[in-house]
Amino acid sequence: MSEHIRAVSPITGVQVEIMNDVSILVGGRAGDGINSAGLIVAHLLNHIGYRVYMYFDYPSLIKGGHNFALVRGSGSPVGAHRNRADFILALNQDSIDLHGDLIRDETTILFDSGRVDADGIPVPVSEILKELDAPAVMGNSCIIGAFARSAGIEWAVLESVFRQKIPKGLEKNLQVARRGYDAAHVTQKIEPIGRETFPILTGNEAIGIGLLHGGLDAFVAYPMTPTSNILHFLAESAVDLPLDVVHPENEIAVFLMALGFAYAGKKAAVCTSGGGFCLMTEGFSLAGMAELPIVVVMGQRTGPSTGVPTYTAQTDLHFMIHAGHGEFPRLVVAPGDAAQAFTWSSLALSMAWKYQVPAIILADKTLCEGSYSFEQRAPPDIGEADSRMDPGEYRRYALTDNGISPMLHPPAPGAVIKVNGYAHDEAGITTEDADTIRIMTDKRKQKSASLKAAVEDLGSVIVRGKADASTAILCWGSNLSVCTEVADSLGLRLIQPVVLWPFPVETFQKALSGVERLVLVEDSAYGQLSMLISGYGFPTDDLVLRYDGRPNSVEELVARIQEVLA
């Protein structure tokens, strides 16, 4: 495309360009299938060699309102949207009226001429549907067809994408799309740049697949945005897999059932968001005391309370680190894109089991419901804990050097396996004895230390951008991609701790070496990561916070970073 990011780095003075960069807005009402339409557009780009990213924006309602998808294609990996649209596919008037800031002179606007008034290429969607006797929901196939034509994407590409993605009513959809295709003309050609396709996954799907890869046996969940789709995805997938998916009466039941699975030797995970997580905290503390492995996928959204259910936030970091009464080891990882989501979900499950601790995959709406070109990276093999012990002598909480006790599951012939949320002795029997309480607390502390060491070993802090720059952007979770892009373009260092607890202090310190100015980018009002690292003596110089539920576009963030650095 013609226009690229042209930012002059205030640090290096270098002007950076991102090549082969295209942005497309698809907008319509809830119920118009905007999410699927956006995904099809993403797949068109995927099939001509682009890495893609899609941000999907929708209010909390079922029909009506305004939904839009921002699809981005690029020659290199992407995970952020831009503040411009090269193409707009408008199925409602809001897609034009609410997005003036994205429109450039060269923007191609394709619009449903029956519903939308705009300058650009009109597509008579309803007429076409009527002529072909096609249902209203096929309207987006029509406009996609028009888009393909105007972007110079070959019909064959569209046809093959449709064949794969729209098996239901394929022929009719193709007819509709063809009519859209014919109604338009080439405006800006998106050049094919390769033939390799990548799977396009939402963060939610990447998490689900990562858990499956890690050996997930059971998934228990009560629906809650933005993680419900993990439940839906795994429920769909369960048919082919040795996987039980259960949707119980509420989150309390969810968590305790999952602990039941874990006790019986099945690797279990749950998903939720803040309000549901609150209801799990009592069980979370039980998992800590009883040393039961469990993984919680916790998708942040704008809070507090019900907040803004379908919008993003990064405001639960401290809650995750401290949730549950009493002190016990836990793991908190915050992947930043689909690739990390896969790797760290798999790892979180393995680590939860190896260290017999509860683990949290801390995601956010931007990650969960964003779609990414996915490149699979095999997670490192961390091995398993030793579980050998003479059954007759079995003690669930036997003391060991690393604090990890051999874990057996019933039926284990001859062994009596007692787990207990009270303070207990090695055998799992309740105790009130001062020495035993202290010794068992030390055991759990030792486990913390073992986990901490493992986390430092795993390379839990990512450094990107200009590695020797003395100004660094610090971020976590879904801010990874936009910050990476901005760091690259401004010649800054990028630092992202993927593991947030136990905090990888040494690795983080190394990542900081030579940094004189640290700028935190976070979707919160208080700067949660800054509060966390200040506890380890790491100051943050600038906070670039956003808390209106929307993620930053590349341009918005460039501007804000330039502002604080000016």
Next chain:
Amino acid sequence: MSEHIRAVSPITGVQVEIMNDVSILVGGRAGDGINSAGLIVAHLLNHIGYRVYMYFDYPSLIKGGHNFALVRGSGSPVGAHRNRADFILALNQDSIDLHGDLIRDETTILFDSGRVDADGIPVPVSEILKELDAPAVMGNSCIIGAFARSAGIEWAVLESVFRQKIPKGLEKNLQVARRGYDAAHVTQKIEPIGRETFPILTGNEAIGIGLLHGGLDAFVAYPMTPTSNILHFLAESAVDLPLDVVHPENEIAVFLMALGFAYAGKKAAVCTSGGGFCLMTEGFSLAGMAELPIVVVMGQRTGPSTGVPTYTAQTDLHFMIHAGHGEFPRLVVAPGDAAQAFTWSSLALSMAWKYQVPAIILADKTLCEGSYSFEQRAPPDIGEADSRMDPGEYRRYALTDNGISPMLHPPAPGAVIKVNGYAHDEAGITTEDADTIRIMTDKRKQKSASLKAAVEDLGSVIVRGKADASTAILCWGSNLSVCTEVADSLGLRLIQPVVLWPFPVETFQKALSGVERLVLVEDSAYGQLSMLISGYGFPTDDLVLRYDGRPNSVEELVARIQEVLA
């Protein structure tokens, strides 16, 4: 008494003595009424002019086991037990066998000769009961009688205490006590030192009375050690008061009912411990978003999970500060003794209402179930928030300079009062608009700032001991008393932040002025307050942690402090 604390301060070289100091152990089985017996002993001391403190130790069972009370009397205010007993009142063998470390040459041991084998003054309790045809439960009156005699407490004092404290079966109890009195002889006289008596209150009672003083209208709770007794106490007291006490089906109902009370204009509070609090966190976040005032009394006990229900801990500080998803203002106060419990419970309720925030009174088992001579100090009057607004124009979340909106309650003629856990506009209507979300988050942030300023104004950090010492003991909650005593005896400074959130950074900084070495004393395994202050750049030099569920005695703490300072 003959022996006093004789510690030589490593800092000042000064030898400190505490005068008029007496320690008494009362021990027996659960069901023997050891708690009441200990309290009677405390009242005997109270009536001869002593300030008292009682630590009550009991396992989580109803009958049997071993209970004991450590009663301390002193010429000056006390709130900690010592590692010695001048008298032991033994109703079971464990009272001797398990407490060897408290016994000195001069210890007077009074024991039930039918059940206990010991050196000292035998009291034929069962024979006496049998002869007088008195029930078994009067056994402790008998041994108390013997104690009074051996401590040289006049019969008239005992009789007057019994008249006030044991109205039920008074005459029989007096007969039994008299026989015990006659069975003993004076061994060590506890000199009367005054005539003024103080109310003796548990921390729980002081909290309850403080809430009443602050204007409590409704108390809603589900029983949980160590705060159940607040429920019991207020349920007893409700008859005479404009107070509703409700015990619903679980903690979720508790919290949401209490929010219902608050919405309708009634000042409500709840009590619980860690596990129950977990269940309240979702409602807590709702209170934050909906700006509903509410007070939670949160009694810490040994965790995680069910842990050791009747033993103490200070391990929930960070959980309290961060509980609930999303970011919102809250108040966390941690009183250290009965006087502070009264003052700050009253204040917590007033501040919750003035700032329309949830407030936590963070107590612990040691404070909740310890008994203290109570000196009432009137809490400062913080005034109320402005609630004027034209009803016809009423907007529950109207924007103001300090972030506090006028709060009305239904029925308010002409006003429509809408509270909402979704992000909302000024009128309380749900919004997903980016600007409104941001503005309303800023409003709550402004309220945080107003609350923070008020907290700094209130003298929220206590300094005691040697005010100019460069070594300071830092503590919070129930560790206040033992640390004060140790600081006094070692010539150290004592610093106790009573408000823990919003953390009174400036006041704390002032309290620290001139401190070169800071020693944190805390009942936890990780040093929670140290983690908190390090986030503000205040380093802690030494951690004196205890996590076996038991509070430190004065001697134990002296030894541990001397050890770290050596």
Next chain:
Amino acid sequence: MTRSSLITDAQNTWCPGCGNFMILFALRNVLEALSEEGRSLDSVVLVSGIGCHAKIADYMNINSFYSIHGRTIPVATGIQLANPDLTVIACAGDGDAYAEGLDHLVFAAKRNVDITLLVHNNRVYGLTTGQYTPTSPLGFRGRSTPGGTIEEPFNPLELVLASGGTFIARESSLQMDSLQETIMEAIRHRGFSYVDILQICATYFNMTSYYRERMYRLKDHDESDFDQACDRMREWDYNGDAPIGLGIFYRREKDTFGGRLSGRKTVAVDRESAIRKILDERR
């Protein structure tokens, strides 16, 4: 906000054809009627949970407490106990009242708390895009159960009856007039008034014709007869094929929890002297 109209100008975001509109209008009409009778609407409070149904809190221009998923009932209970003069109406979803917060339903019935509970029972989680609820039929294919559920629904009327309910009714969003009448009766009833409203979800579970074919109004039914109530409630089990009775199944008078609670109060003494008394007892 002034009450020139009983409907706010918040944008309504229910789907076209959603049964919630009927419930909204029915409630508005009932409140208008009450207002005409002279009851001040300043004393009415609407409490809702979270779900499509709950948006009614935004749409009704009266006092409201828009709470959290599943917790409609304890909030309503607290408000009622705090001020017995308020008329407290709780609107809950079936996910809300029958799954997330079921225990509160049982206890409201047990205690006979003087609130009115309207369950917008569309037998699906609407707002979270169509998962099964406790009243979805066996085999329901929702997004969490793509192969169909493997559990039978329960019958919420039977549950409330077993819990001690004193006013138990079923209505439908398809029958506006009767819905209004029953809501009015429910509000008038002193004690826990429970109306299960079979609400059409146009998007995820449109049972319009199913219901139309089976619905009938209870006739010659003695509301005070427990056994008759049982029988009628059991006729349709929310799963199989049977006539679906609408109307008031059961009604009886009983002390309310709030009434008993305030009945306990002796003449209130002043706070400070009560505190002084407590302290003196502990000297």
Next chain:
Amino acid sequence: MTRSSLITDAQNTWCPGCGNFMILFALRNVLEALSEEGRSLDSVVLVSGIGCHAKIADYMNINSFYSIHGRTIPVATGIQLANPDLTVIACAGDGDAYAEGLDHLVFAAKRNVDITLLVHNNRVYGLTTGQYTPTSPLGFRGRSTPGGTIEEPFNPLELVLASGGTFIARESSLQMDSLQETIMEAIRHRGFSYVDILQICATYFNMTSYYRERMYRLKDHDESDFDQACDRMREWDYNGDAPIGLGIFYRREKDTFGGRLSGRKTVAVDRESAIRKILDERR
């Protein structure tokens, strides 16, 4: 820990005369009998909540999961679903199962989860020193209700029946032999087996003579007859004065939740190729 005995050497801290002893012994005897029949006790798991009753997890020398207050049932459910070959026995208190975690009871019955639930119903919170529970009679003076409660108890048997329960029994800690027999039947029943055990709390609510005067065993009772079951259950409402029937009130066969869940499984494919397939579909 080896199973030389079915009782651990943990110190027993129940009060003298506590009905929990009888339940402990009954359960031990049943397990011994099962073991003699050849069932391996390695496959038995005991789940408990928190309360006096729950200490049974410490005292029985078998696999156990000592969970948290009110959550006995979901833990037991998870274990059973994870491994259908396990025999899962859940011991709950009345505070546990009827107050804190009531919703789980209803859903276990609704789903017919294949576990056995023994409720140690002493009609009081024992471990927290004597507060009322949902089955305490009206006017019960506990520590949270010094003036007496103001709510009637509910009848848990009726609730479980209304929820879809397939095995509903009541026993007493005063009748050891029948208690044992019924526990045995409950364990043998495929599906959700629920036994409400009227347990004596020697310290806070000693109803020994009250029960002895009123208890009788169900006779000529058709366990498969729903209406008879209803009638018998309603005879005593946990409040008023009436004969108290003991025995199995209701029993029927029905698919279990676990059975239906595992029935769904197709032949399992290997994990990696399933993942590859999922990824390929998304290219």
